[in-house]
Amino acid sequence: MASSRKSQPSPKSTKRIAVALSGGLDSVVLLDTVCKSQAKNKNTEIFVFHIHHGLQKQADDWLIFCEQLAKKYKVQFDFRLLHLNNAEGNIEARARAARYEALTDLCEEYGIEDLLLAHHQNDQAETVLLQLLRGAGVAGLSGMPISKAIQSGMRPITLWRPLLDQSRAELEAYAKEHKLKWIEDPSNQDRKYRRNAIRKDIIPKLEKIQPEAITNLARSASLLSDAQLLLDRLALQDGKEIFSNESLNTKPLLSLAKSDLPAANNILRFWLKLNELAMPSQERINAWWRDLSNVKADAQLEWTHDGKVIRLWRNQLQLASEPTGQWVFKAIAARSKHLGLPAAWVKELQAEGRIATKIRTGSEKLQTKSNSPRKTLKNLFQEADIPPWQRNAPLLYIDNQLIAVAGVGVSYPHLVQSGPRLWPEWQETS
Numbered sequence: 001m002a003s004s005r006k007s008q009p010s011p012k013s014t015k016r017i018a019v020a021l022s023g024g025l026d027s028v029v030l031l032d033t034v035c036k037s038q039a040k041n042k043n044t045e046i047f048v049f050h051i052h053h054g055l056q057k058q059a060d061d062w063l064i065f066c067e068q069l070a071k072k073y074k075v076q077f078d079f080r081l082l083h084l085n086n087a088e089g090n091i092e093a094r095a096r097a098a099r100y101e102a103l104t105d106l107c108e109e110y111g112i113e114d115l116l117l118a119h120h121q122n123d124q125a126e127t128v129l130l131q132l133l134r135g136a137g138v139a140g141l142s143g144m145p146i147s148k149a150i151q152s153g154m155r156p157i158t159l160w161r162p163l164l165d166q167s168r169a170e171l172e173a174y175a176k177e178h179k180l181k182w183i184e185d186p187s188n189q190d191r192k193y194r195r196n197a198i199r200k201d202i203i204p205k206l207e208k209i210q211p212e213a214i215t216n217l218a219r220s221a222s223l224l225s226d227a228q229l230l231l232d233r234l235a236l237q238d239g240k241e242i243f244s245n246e247s248l249n250t251k252p253l254l255s256l257a258k259s260d261l262p263a264a265n266n267i268l269r270f271w272l273k274l275n276e277l278a279m280p281s282q283e284r285i286n287a288w289w290r291d292l293s294n295v296k297a298d299a300q301l302e303w304t305h306d307g308k309v310i311r312l313w314r315n316q317l318q319l320a321s322e323p324t325g326q327w328v329f330k331a332i333a334a335r336s337k338h339l340g341l342p343a344a345w346v347k348e349l350q351a352e353g354r355i356a357t358k359i360r361t362g363s364e365k366l367q368t369k370s371n372s373p374r375k376t377l378k379n380l381f382q383e384a385d386i387p388p389w390q391r392n393a394p395l396l397y398i399d400n401q402l403i404a405v406a407g408v409g410v411s412y413p414h415l416v417q418s419g420p421r422l423w424p425e426w427q428e429t430s
C-alpha cells in the first residue's frame, strides 16, 4: 500500500491533479474520464485519494478496490484512515467534514492544485430539496458550486465537480458502455439518512409529475447561485461603513437594521460566510437583533454559533479567537544590555523558590513607567485594547512582587531595583 511520503512537484514538473475516489459509480466514472482525457497530456500527473472512514466492515475491501483501480490506470494512490466514533450524533456530517479535511491534507502533502469530486446532477437536486426542507435561503438553495477555492496551508487548492451537469442515469450508461466495475455502499440504501429517503422515495415521485425534475432542480440551484453572487456584492456595498477589519461595526449595522432589515441580514450572513460559519436560522438571526438592540452602551454580549463564539465588545462584533494552547514561561536571551531574562538567573531563582507565576485575582496593580502611578491590571488591559476574554495572561512574581504581566508590561520599579536585566516573555503554545 502507498505510504504517506512527502512528494512535491519538481519545479520543471507539471500540474498535479487528484481524483477523490470512493469506489462508487460516480467517482469510478470520473476517474475513467479523467485518465482517458489526460492520457496524452504529459503535463498533468494524476493522483487518486481514498478515505477509509473506519465505520463499515467492508471498508477494507473498498480501500483495496480503489488501490487496485489506481494501479490499473497507472496513477499514484494514497489513502487516509479516519477514526470516527459511530455512537456520536450526526455521523454523516462528521464523516463528510473529516473526509474533506483528510483530502485537503493529502493535496497539501503532494502539492495538488486541483481536487476533483464526483458529485453529479442528482446529488445537486437532492441537495436543493434537503435545503428546502431546512427552510434555507438563497445561499443554501444554490447547492454545491462547480468549483471552490480553499486556502489551505501554503498554496490554494481548487475543488472541482466536473460531473455536476451529468445525471446519475448518464453516468451509469457510461459505466456500462465502458464495462467499468464499482462498489455499492449499503449505507446508501438506508432511509434513516434523509438524503437516501429523498433519493429513493421523493425524487421518483417528483419525476412522475415532472420528468425533468432533476435537471430543473439543478437549474434552479445554478440560477440561485448567480443571485447569491449579486447579494454578496450588495453586502460589500451596503457594508462599507460596517465591515471594519474582521469585525462588524454594530452602530451603523443596527441603524441599517432599523431602516432596511433585509440588507442588514444580508451583511450579517455575508460576514458569517466569510468566517466559514454555518448559516443560522432566521429565528436565531432575529434573536441576535433583539440582543443587539437591548444591550446597554459598551456592554458585552456573547453568542455561541456553529461551535464558535461571537462577541460584542466596544461596539464591534467579532469572532472570538480562543487561545488554543497554554502559556509557558521561558527564559530568553538578553535582546540588549537592558533587556533579557538570562536562563542562568531564572534557574537560580527557581532553585531558590523565589519565582512564581500566578493567575489574576482582580486587585493587582503594576507600574509600567518610572513617572506614572501604579495602575490596576484592568486599566492596563483596557489601555492595551485587550478584550476581556483574553485577560487570563499569567502574572510573574519574583520574591512575591508582581514583576510582569504577559502581553501587557513589566513592573518598572522592580525592573530598576532588581539589578539583573529583566524582560520576561511568555509565548502561547498550541
Ligand SMILES: Nc1ncnc2c1ncn2[C@@H]1O[C@H](COP(=O)(O)OP(=O)(O)OP(=O)(O)O)[C@@H](O)[C@H]1O
Binding pocket: 019, 020, 021, 022, 026, 027, 049, 050, 051, 052, 053, 096, 099, 116, 117, 118, 119, 123, 127, 195
Ligand atoms: N471515502 C471516500 N474517499 C474518497 N473520496 C470520496 C469518499 N467518499 C466520497 N468521496 C468523494 O466525494 C464525492 C461525493 O460523495 P458523496 O455524495 O458520497 O458524499 P458527500 O460529500 O457526503 O455527499 P453530500 O455532500 O452530497 O451529502 C464522491 O463522488 C467522491 O468523489
